[in-house]
Amino acid sequence: MPFPTLLGLLREGRTPPDRRVALTPKKCVELQDTYPGLRVRVQPSPHRAFADQEYRDLGIEVSEDMAGCEVLLGVKEVPVSELIANKAYLFFSHTIKKQPRNRELLQAVLNKHITLIDYELLTNAAGERVVAFGHWAGIVGAYNGLLTYGRKHGLYQLKPAWQCVDMEDMQEEFFKVKHLPPIKIAVTGTGRVGRGAVEVLGRMGIRRVSVYDYLYLNFSEPVYTQLGSSDYNRRRDGRVWDTANFHHEPAAYESAFAKFIPVTDLLIACAYWHPAAPRLFSESDTRQPDFKLNTIADVTCDVNGSIPLTKRSSTIEEPAFDCNPSTGALEPPYSRAENITLMAVDNLPCELPRNASRDFSRQLLDQALPPLMNGDPAGVLARATIAAAGQLCPRFAYLRDYVA
Template structure:
């Protein structure tokens, strides 16, 4: 009996989600190693069905993972379709279920009832505790771009509103569009990035530097004393890139935002409004590609909040290639899921079950 696993790439159901954790090139590498790859058809994925077929993947209908063979790992990115059905398979995706987020209990109960298991991509970590595959750089880069576009719309008479957001062919196209929009504005914005030392913060800083924005970077040193931070009100744009794993004082509060402020755009790249640890407890639901900005504040000095939980989809091809390249070496080791990063993710899941 072959010990080689099967990887079943499911079609994403989330609106505007065009990324994939597995590119055709990576699928070919898995096939070369004797791992069979089944791919659900998708009309929105940034790679076509034909791209996968051309490297030898079997194509199946979207959503057919529910009847996949039991030894298959179901690989995806974003949440599973809403359902109460028990989950029988081993799933690999970003489930957002280990920090008290909305719906976590119901999801874990489905796994528990079905005897399946969750290997959450966020918790694939190496021996130093660092994540082995992350979209953070692209989330920060895209978040800073959307924030600058939103600010441009606010501060130019000529520019149309930019909703809905749509994907860009590559980062150069996104930079050029952002640059063009800013050139219609009378001044350059002042921006602050908090969490500037991580992948996400470095991505945001890279985009802002491309645009020659007046940039301030904060990391652990600057936030050590705990918020709320009145200084944030002195910037035009605030991008939050902090990865929070313990409860910290909020960076901003509704009371603080009621004071006189220059701040007009917030982009919460970390985007965890339903979690217990959210450092921006000023809103309670995400925004979307079709409706990117939550309008807050009084009409004479409005405040726009961007909180899209899949910003890298703005650059689906580059972000997918990068993520897939990071994940591939670990997918190649899936025949030994009791070792390495997979064992750690499994332990995280089993700890979470104990909290039910």
């Protein structure tokens, strides 16, 4: 891909509109300063967390016209009707798992000879993702989990994260959580999402304890523990745990989460889940007398996934719902004390769009845009390119039947 001279920053076109942006005003200035031959043009948006005037104030052009831009950056899927032929696009396309709702999008990309680079596929030489919003999903997810627990038990009322100006504003609410009784909180996952969740719990002053102490000791204060895959899964054949094998052959494992169920009050589920991997527990488990869990923040939000009670996702405005363990039916949130209350918002980073956008912009400037400007010598963009010149790239040939 030749060195671009005009980069377009798209407004988000999905409904409801996403308030995040791929580049904040200050990062646009930094990008232009780093590459003097490059200009950034921003498409106006009434919804973006950073107002059009914030870009203009820093000398960044704001214009409806994206036709002259060689490369176009968004966050979520671009509406099919707004795609411009023969351009290079970077956004989260949500097509690589053959998601039904985006088949038309990928068909249009091919028909219009668009180069599609998916943020989700940007990796370093070790295969690790280099740009993601997962950290902010963990931060907001943990906050929402404590908010939900407080409302369920009438302990406190936290301001929803989406009503906070930014992370600093949200932290003003943390002191209210000091009214927590000595509950136990389990966080699954040790990646970006899990690290974001434990950051919030730490800032709230909730004490971290070892897995052993969590299971076998009683405390006079609220505590949490963070669980890795080996803490709540085991091999079906009884052989020793093997992390690499678990990721390669998840069907060979079964859940060992049962030992946490009788002692856990709040579960914050942040671990990536593969469809072949075991679920944490079953619906029938929720009807057992020792099932203590009464509030679940399903940050991963895999519908019918690792948490079997997540039968649907929820929205930012209405984040919680109840599951009646006796019937399995979903009910309005906080409707009965014996119900299990779930928070399963599927776009959590949107609740703190300014913070999430700043972090994501930094990752783009450090990891994705240098290859774009310097010819991609390490193949970072090539590995993340789903389609080019009207054809699926070889790594994504498996999508042919999806777009046929």
